[in-house]
Amino acid sequence: MLLVKKMQIILLLSHIKNQFLLSFANNLSNYVDDNSKEGDDYVFMISGGYRPNSDFLxxxxxxxxxxxxxxxxxxxxxxxxxxxxxxxxxxxxxxxxxxxxxxxxxxxxxxxxxxxxxxxxxxxxxxxxxxxxxxxxxxxxxxxxxxxxxxxxxxxxxxxxxxxxxxxxxxxxxxxxxxxxxxxxxxxxxxxxxxxxxxxxxxxxxxxxxxxxxxxxxxxxxxxxxxxxxxxxxxxxxxxxxxxxxxxxxxxxxxxxxxxxxxxxxxxxxxxHYNWIHHASSAPKVRLSFISIVIVYVSYNVLLSADEGGMFRLLRTDYVRHNRPFERTLGTIVKIFKETRSATDLLRSVHNRIAYSN
Structure with a gap:
């Protein structure tokens, strides 16, 4: 009889313990959820920041x-x-x-x-x-x-x-x-x-x-x-x-x-720093433009020297006629070529044009 009473007491205490732990877990979960919401507000309050309606900036x-x-x-x-x-x-x-x-x-x-x-x-x-x-x-x-x-x-x-x-x-x-x-x-x-x-x-x-x-x-x-x-x-x-x-x-x-x-x-x-930004930004473009001009210059002379039948001249003329921006660009490059007789002249001509445009 005493053993049965002890078993009943143990089962009762075990039940009370389980109920307590379950209640504690539920309360802890609610506490964490509530504070997570407050935490978001707290974070933005601390930082002073906000999320704008637009992503423009x-x-x-x-x-x-x-x-x-x-x-x-x-x-x-x-x-x-x-x-x-x-x-x-x-x-x-x-x-x-x-x-x-x-x-x-x-x-x-x-x-x-x-x-x-x-x-x-x-x-x-x-x-x-x-x-x-x-x-x-x-x-x-x-x-x-x-x-x-x-x-x-x-x-x-x-x-x-x-x-x-x-x-x-x-x-x-x-x-x-x-x-x-x-x-x-x-x-x-x-x-x-x-x-x-x-x-x-x-x-x-x-x-x-x-x-x-x-x-x-x-x-x-x-x-x-x-x-x-x-x-x-x-x-x-x-x-x-x-x-x-x-x-x-x-x-x-x-x-x-x-x-x-x-x-x-x-x-x-x-x-x-507005002028500095533009000057520093344009420097790489100037170098790239010069490299492009040199490549075109070499290619242009190679094609002309190998163009025995005049096919390149014919294609170039036809393409330029229908492409005005290309015509202006090629016209400038060709003009530089005509002014130059050596690599030194080419460098001087490009430098003068860049300096003049600035």
């Missing part, structure tokens, strides 16, 4: 990464940039130049464009190899000119509707202008990088605000902007992030004090 922003991810796609992001041409990205010089002034080798970097998510590779998300890196020649850390171009090996396809070229600003934005910054940096101090591109609203303020906080480090080519509250700011991984004011690219993130600070943030002013 995201199309112009790119993620700059090391060539090889550590464990998974997107974990190698370290800087941002903006598309300024079909094969050129504008970013911060401190992203590609180390503290000793050594420029990163192009083959170590890649540019990811066409995707708002950092970790998810979609059909429009494309990776591009970097051919050449052009930092501003006067760049010094914390002393201005914090701007650089990344020239890609291949061009962005015009068919990719998730990539678009930024419209460059030619004048500084007025004080009080509300601008939008976009990036994939940390969502809070020493926290994880954001998966989705996050936007923050920043207001252009007077240079005095930055001079007070940055002292001698504030250069003339910088824009000074501030967030409205303590929760709004830019973090590690946001360097090179574009700043858009009225849908124009006005700045490239240079330096900030901390993630969520009432202190201002500095951007390299695109309008100040």
């Amino acid at each position: 995201t199309k112009s922003a790119v993620s700059i990464r090391t060539r090889q991810p550590t464990k998974f796609f997107g974990d190698n992001h370290f800087c941002n940039g903006a598309v300024v041409s079909w094969n050129i990205v504008l970013s911060a010089a401190h992203c590609v130049v180390d503290q000793y002034g050594v420029v990163t080798r192009p083959h170590r970097l890649s540019v990811i464009a066409g995707c708002s998510g950092r970790l998810k590779k979609t059909i429009t998300c494309m990776e591009y190899k970097v051919l050449r890196i052009v930092p501003h020649s006067q760049f010094h850390r914390h002393r201005g000119n914090d701007i650089a171009l990344l020239i890609l090996e291949t061009s962005f396809p015009a068919s990719n509707k998730k990539i678009s070229i930024s419209s460059l600003a030619t004048q500084r934005p007025a004080i009080g202008t509300v601008c939008q910054a976009v990036g994939w940096g940390q969502i809070y101090w020493d926290g994880p990088f954001s998966d989705e591109a996050i936007f923050v609203n920043l207001t252009v303020t007077s240079n005095d605000e930055c001079i007070e906080n940055y002292d001698y480090n504030f250069a003339d080519d910088l824009l000074c902007v501030m967030g409205a509250t303590f929760e709004i700011g830019l973090c590690r991984g946001d360097s090179g992030a574009p700043l858009f004011c009225n849908n124009k690219l006005h700045g490239i993130l240079s330096e900030g004090k901390s993630c969520n600070s009432l202190q201002p943030t500095t951007y390299s002013a695109v309008s100040v």
Whole structure:
């Protein structure tokens, strides 16, 4: 009889234990679900960012990464940039130049464009190899000119509707202008990088605000902007992030004090560097054009020397007659050829025409 009583007590205690564990598990599940929802709001409250209704500005922003991810796609992001041409990205010089002034080798970097998510590779998300890196020649850390171009090996396809070229600003934005910054940096101090591109609203303020906080480090080519509250700011991984004011690219993130600070943030002013951007962007095209001219020059003379029956001259004349753009291009090239008698003359003629056109 005593044994039966003991068994009943053990079964009762076991039942009570199971009921308690089941109830605890349900409550814990509800607690986690509720806090997950609050956590999303908390993340965005901490970062001060938001997800816009339109992806207009995201199309112009790119993620700059090391060539090889550590464990998974997107974990190698370290800087941002903006598309300024079909094969050129504008970013911060401190992203590609180390503290000793050594420029990163192009083959170590890649540019990811066409995707708002950092970790998810979609059909429009494309990776591009970097051919050449052009930092501003006067760049010094914390002393201005914090701007650089990344020239890609291949061009962005015009068919990719998730990539678009930024419209460059030619004048500084007025004080009080509300601008939008976009990036994939940390969502809070020493926290994880954001998966989705996050936007923050920043207001252009007077240079005095930055001079007070940055002292001698504030250069003339910088824009000074501030967030409205303590929760709004830019973090590690946001360097090179574009700043858009009225849908124009006005700045490239240079330096900030901390993630969520009432202190201002500095951007390299695109309008100040407008001429440098165009000059540095056109240099590779000039070299490519010269190489193309030399190739055409050699091919032209080879074909003429081998064209005993005059077939090449006949085809060339017929093609030019029906192709006006080709006619103008070929006319210019032929004119250069007629002016030259040697390789030195050819170089001089090309140089003069480039200098004259500039």
